[in-house]
Amino acid sequence: MKETMKKTAIFTDNLTKSFSRKEVIREFCLSVERGSIYGLLGKNGAGKTTLFKLLLGFLRPNSGIASVLGMDSLKDNCEILRHTGSLIGAPTFYEHLSAVENLRIHLAYMGLEDIEIDPMLKRVGLPAPGPQPVREFSLGMRQRLAIARAVIHRPEVLILDEPVNGLDPGGMRQMRMLFCQLAREEGVTILLSSHLLSEVGQVADRIGVIVDGRLALEMDTDKLREIHKDDMEDFLIEIMEGGERSDTSDYFRN
Numbered sequence: 391m392k393e394t395m396k397k398t399a400i401f402t403d404n405l406t407k408s409f410s411r412k413e414v415i416r417e418f419c420l421s422v423e424r425g426s427i428y429g430l431l432g433k434n435g436a437g438k439t440t441l442f443k444l445l446l447g448f449l450r451p452n453s454g455i456a457s458v459l460g461m462d463s464l465k466d467n468c469e470i471l472r473h474t475g476s477l478i479g480a481p482t483f484y485e486h487l488s489a490v491e492n493l494r495i496h497l498a499y500m501g502l503e504d505i506e507i508d509p510m511l512k513r514v515g516l517p518a519p520g521p522q523p524v525r526e527f528s529l530g531m532r533q534r535l536a537i538a539r540a541v542i543h544r545p546e547v548l549i550l551d552e553p554v555n556g557l558d559p560g561g562m563r564q565m566r567m568l569f570c571q572l573a574r575e576e577g578v579t580i581l582l583s584s585h586l587l588s589e590v591g592q593v594a595d596r597i598g599v600i601v602d603g604r605l606a607l608e609m610d611t612d613k614l615r616e617i618h619k620d621d622m623e624d625f626l627i628e629i630m631e632g633g634e635r636s637d638t639s640d641y642f643r644n
């Protein structure tokens with residue numbers, strides 16, 4: 391394997407996906423470095439969820455390559471799922487069971503029954519959920535449990551679609567800290583999407599903007615902040631909307 395590929399955890403090359411002849415992912419080229427946090431921004435319908443599903447092998451591309459940890463997203467889908475934690479769309483649970491029971495089933499499925507559940511629940515801010523069934527959980531509690539489930543089996547890669555959806559400000563901060571800790575201390579690679587520019591700006595090492603299925607801009611967050619000290623939000627929104635400033639060729643080189 392080439393040296394650059396060893397350093398890359400998530401990779402796509404000219405990835406294209408259509409639904410009923412409408413291209414929703416177009417010649418998408420992405421490379422996410424191991425142990426880094428990559429934030430993908432895009433307005434509703436831009437193609438974020440579709441891209442994540444392609445990476446996890448839940449959808450078949452029309453053309454191009456998608457790979458995670460050097461494995462082909464379609465062919466090696468089962469192996470990828472063993473090494474990856476994900477949160478895509480509204481999480482589904484065994485509604486009549488408690489948080490602990492749900493995580494126990496997940497760990498049994500992964501063949502990892504020995505992992506302790508309580509510390510993980512504490513880490514996501516669900517310290518003592520007790521026997522309460524998940525159907526009685528608030529939106530934020532469900533989201534916290536979904537993140538716990540994505541992380542508990544100690545994956546090497548996390549693919550998280552809108553992970554802070556429905557969380558209160560304290561919850562958002564808690565997740566920010568969790569993601570940074572996982573990446574910095576445990577070397578986990580994280581690809582996440584969000585509509586919240588400030589959240590992505592605070593957590594991601596690198597930011598990409600997807601517009602109509604294409605990667606319209608990509609840059610290290612520090613560099614972006616340096617160039618757009620006073621207008622980062624305006625600039626990113628304009629790019630997301632496909633506006634005038636979308637001649638972004640310079641932004642790929644950094």
Ligand SMILES: Nc1ncnc2c1ncn2[C@@H]1O[C@H](COP(=O)(O)OP(=O)(O)OP(=O)(O)O)[C@@H](O)[C@H]1O
Binds near residue numbers: 439
């Ligand atoms: N199974 C499907 N069949 C047909 N069209 C689909 C399907 N899934 C997604 N699409 C379309 O693909 C486009 C991209 O959708 P996607 O869910 O990937 O966007 P998104 O960036 O995740 O949006 P949001 O921020 O609203 O979640 C949309 O136009 C959507 O209608």
